[in-house]
């Protein structure tokens with residue numbers, strides 16, 4: 387089954403991408419995932435000066451199901467890549483050389499400075515990557531340097547910085563949204579006004595994963611202290627689906643959407659596509675289950691398409707969007723359905739199905 391899809395002029399062998407994070411943290415892991423069957427990858431976010439990035443240990447925390455211990459929520463306080471840009475540039479070149487038909491998207495982030503953003507865009511573009519994803523959404527750590535979600539939370543900054551990048555970019559530009567805002571449509575529209583070709587949603591949700599009742603310390607605990615971090619995994623999927631559907635219903639038709647948040651199975655993937663995503667990204671799922679999880683994604687999507695008679699992934703994109711409505715309309719549809727049912731129930735054909743006295747009583751008003 388052909389699972390390919392063309393988005394912003396780029397042909398993706400399938401819609402499954404590694405999300406920016408540990409699954410795309412260097413060329414070796416990206417190559418391994420391409421060999422395993424992933425259509426593309428958004429590499430770990432890079433900036434011009436990696437020496438400013440210092441990660442802490444531990445930096446992850448899990449929320450487990452009370453019933454079976456399965457991980458349903460995941461918090462991280464990880465920063466962007468701590469690897470030098472020169473190393474990344476070499477690896478971007480190498481990956482594109484070895485895997486010309488796979489899609490490599492560079493995630494970039496910089497301080498609020500036009501020169502720096504444009505320099506980063508130019509040097510990364512020269513390596514031959516297929517597209518950019520602008521990280522306006524990392525909710526912790528980077529914000530202290532006015533980076534990441536500090537930009538995504540302010541639509542005026544989102545528009546301005548996207549504009550800086552699109553001024554020099556010759557390849558498609560996606561803007562990655564933070565969910566830590568009231569109305570996702572505002573920063574997304576701002577990015578589109580700045581020239582973005584696509585929107586990626588969502589990054590992680592600000593969270594505190596729990597408190598250790600022995601030590602009284604909130605987690606993840608680093609030398610006794612913590613900061614709120616980003617929440618991901620299964621538990622965030624309904625929020626991500628809501629945001630993706632809102633974007634799909636409001637953005638211009640030509641703006642692509644890459645759906646992210648809690649995806650682990652083909653079932654999850656199909657939901658995101660039905661609500662308007664043309665590609666999907668998976669980060670925590672890969673960290674917990676490994677790159678081989680793509681086998682189930684491929685088989686499950688192909689099986690769904692065969693069973694439902696879809697011939698291309700494109701045909702599924704946004705298929706469930708017409709079924710969103712207003713609450714007022716739900717009420718009037720329900721009333722109408724009730725009236726219709728009542729009418730149907732009193733048709734002459736139905737008399738034989740019930741005892742005649744019962745049917746007579748049913749149709750009598752006193």
Ligand SMILES: Cc1cc2nc3c(=O)[nH]c(=O)nc-3n(C[C@H](O)[C@H](O)[C@H](O)COP(=O)(O)O)c2cc1C
Pocket residue numbers: 405406407408430431460461462464465466467493521524562588589590617618619620622646647648649667668669670671
């Ligand atoms: C450990 C970790 C590191 C991450 N690092 C980045 C990053 O460098 N850049 C970025 O845009 N998103 C980053 N993310 C966010 C993910 O790409 C994704 O948007 C989010 O986790 C939700 O998807 P998921 O539930 O599939 O993980 C990271 C997530 C995790 C869990």
